[in-house]
Amino acid sequence: MLTFILKRLGLAVLVAFTVSFISFSLLFLSGDPAAALAGETASGEDVETLRRLYGFDRPMLVQYGDWLFSALQGDFGESYYFKLPVASLIAERLQVTMILGVCGILFALITAVPLGVVAAIRPNSMIDRIALFLSVAGQAMPSFWFGLILIVIFAIQLGMLPPSGADSWRHFIMPTIVLGYYAMPAIMRLTRAGMLDVLNSDYIRTARAKGAGESRVLFKHALRNAIIPVVSLAAVQMGFMLGGSIVVESVFALHGAGYLAWESIARNDLPTVQALILVFSMFYIVFTFLADVLNAWLDPRMRSA
Amino acid sequence: MTDTTDPLSREIQGPSPRQMLKARALSHKGLVFGMVVVGLLVLVAIFAPLLAPHDPYAQSLMKRMVPPVFMGGTWEHPLGTDHLGRDYLSRLIYGARVSLLIGAVAALISGVIGTAMGVAAGYFGGKVDAVVTFLINVRLAMPVVLVALAVVAILGGSLTVVICVLGLLLWDRFAVVMRASTLQISRRDYIAAAQVIGASTPRIVLTEIMPNVFNNLIVIVTLEMAHAILLEAALSFLGLGVQPPIPSWGLMVSEGKNMMLFEPWLVLIPGAVLFALVLAINLMGDGLRDVTAPEGRS
Numbered sequence: 368m369l370t371f372i373l374k375r376l377g378l379a380v381l382v383a384f385t386v387s388f389i390s391f392s393l394l395f396l397s398g399d400p401a402a403a404l405a406g407e408t409a410s411g412e413d414v415e416t417l418r419r420l421y422g423f424d425r426p427m428l429v430q431y432g433d434w435l436f437s438a439l440q441g442d443f444g445e446s447y448y449f450k451l452p453v454a455s456l457i458a459e460r461l462q463v464t465m466i467l468g469v470c471g472i473l474f475a476l477i478t479a480v481p482l483g484v485v486a487a488i489r490p491n492s493m494i495d496r497i498a499l500f501l502s503v504a505g506q507a508m509p510s511f512w513f514g515l516i517l518i519v520i521f522a523i524q525l526g527m528l529p530p531s532g533a534d535s536w537r538h539f540i541m542p543t544i545v546l547g548y549y550a551m552p553a554i555m556r557l558t559r560a561g562m563l564d565v566l567n568s569d570y571i572r573t574a575r576a577k578g579a580g581e582s583r584v585l586f587k588h589a590l591r592n593a594i595i596p597v598v599s600l601a602a603v604q605m606g607f608m609l610g611g612s613i614v615v616e617s618v619f620a621l622h623g624a625g626y627l628a629w630e631s632i633a634r635n636d637l638p639t640v641q642a643l644i645l646v647f648s649m650f651y652i653v654f655t656f657l658a659d660v661l662n663a664w665l666d667p668r669m670r671s672a
Numbered sequence: 673m674t675d676t677t678d679p680l681s682r683e684i685q686g687p688s689p690r691q692m693l694k695a696r697a698l699s700h701k702g703l704v705f706g707m708v709v710v711g712l713l714v715l716v717a718i719f720a721p722l723l724a725p726h727d728p729y730a731q732s733l734m735k736r737m738v739p740p741v742f743m744g745g746t747w748e749h750p751l752g753t754d755h756l757g758r759d760y761l762s763r764l765i766y767g768a769r770v771s772l773l774i775g776a777v778a779a780l781i782s783g784v785i786g787t788a789m790g791v792a793a794g795y796f797g798g799k800v801d802a803v804v805t806f807l808i809n810v811r812l813a814m815p816v817v818l819v820a821l822a823v824v825a826i827l828g829g830s831l832t833v834v835i836c837v838l839g840l841l842l843w844d845r846f847a848v849v850m851r852a853s854t855l856q857i858s859r860r861d862y863i864a865a866a867q868v869i870g871a872s873t874p875r876i877v878l879t880e881i882m883p884n885v886f887n888n889l890i891v892i893v894t895l896e897m898a899h900a901i902l903l904e905a906a907l908s909f910l911g912l913g914v915q916p917p918i919p920s921w922g923l924m925v926s927e928g929k930n931m932m933l934f935e936p937w938l939v940l941i942p943g944a945v946l947f948a949l950v951l952a953i954n955l956m957g958d959g960l961r962d963v964t965a966p967e968g969r970s
Contacts, residue, residue: 378806378809381806382806382809382810382813383813385806385810386810386813386814389810389814390814390819393819393822393823393826396823396826396827503702503951503954503955503958504951506898506950506954507898507902507947507950507951507954508947509902509905509906509909509922509925509943509946509947509950510906511905511906511909511910511922511925512925512939512943512946512947515925515929515932515939515943516939516940516943518932519932519936519939519940523932523933523936609815610815610816610817610818611815611817613815613817613818613821613910614817614906614909614910617910628818628821629821629910632818632821632822632825632912633825633911633912635825635826640818640822643818644814644815644818644819644822647815647818648813648814648815651812651813651815652813655812655813
């Protein structure tokens, strides 16, 4: 188990460093970051001043090393636009995104797992078909459009919920549904497939044969085993969702980290963009690492991987 | 099969695998529905200049925000006009070109990259496999929307840039699936036999492996095409994808957003078409998987 954790940790760290290098090199994609920063109207002299001020005249690898060293200490530089330290800017905005992400994954689990279980107990029934339809439709639904439709119905027509902002818990209802709906299909499919698999296994037959009640068989014996892969999928989906919250946050004008990403990309605020890419990647890396460790702990067969 | 004079032999032979595949395909409702809708939209995209009643770029200040026919408009503009007086139906029709082009080319680019990586990893194993698996991990850790937005913003939003960015970002599923299927096939005896008779690696990959992973590949192509179309729409919606005045469905939703309060159809129509296209492509992909590999059904 320890070797597995160490190996997996080594991989996570290596991935994190590679991601950090890629997000850093985005800065150089435009060719000359100093010219891009100065704008089209700047004189050659201004560009040179900026180049020296921000240290763009040094070799790229030196700049990367410098950036990484500061980043490891929690210093991501200063935002070009907000003129504030990037780290505190992100920390401040991350709260909203985290609330949204946790609510979203909980919503997805609360709706998708029961649906998947019922669909597996009664394959090809009405509920199974509805679950299948929801998961197929969910994968095809553009999240920004879904969000706008909810706004039209619940905020404009019915006036039940506020259309935008993050002042109270009611502001989070629609964003939670939109973000959670995105993770639902995968969780539901995996729950259904896992339950079907388990329900056909020998030990379930044995449990039934020895006279265990149906609900005891379903929840104590079957679901506990079928849910293992779902837990790790949920962790992975959570990582994806935080990265995908940028669309939802801009639809509902929730001023979280995703909204910050959108603002800073539109304003060419590269230090913030670089840091945000790294932060969102780190969430994914940490979540998948925890999911793999949890899996290995629950199922020793996974430890060999 | 060509011998129709002997009824006995025809009876014994039964349907060929190809005929059985066709029968399975035609009895699969999702696949048929998906193919019909995708086929129709492809035709619409190809014949856009013939089908569109107006020039999708022609503005008219006199005819701004004309409502669609079912909301009290006229047949002059069946789906009404937008805030610049451009015919909505024509923009919708030309928008099919943008979505399908971006989806197809991005899926093609990512398909080539991902398949090359996946097949190499599965066939050679060892260090090659380790490197490819690592690259897949790195790619999955990068937030797609964020990176795509940032790159498009830096390089400037054009059709070519959006296609290339999506093509370079969406290869992960190709690599994962192709790696797994190649790994499975490489252990078969006929691969060993080909190696023993001295067939070159390119020959083995092209004539022994590729035909056997082709079905899986087609399924991923369709699913990733749908993924690319959704991402393009999201990027354009956020204002950092395809730039105006090009009629992209995502952009149309974004432009209609400000008038959503009074004219919700400006948002509803392009979004519904986008949803229908992506749904149809997904149904087609799922259907192809069911039909070509019945054993892999869940």
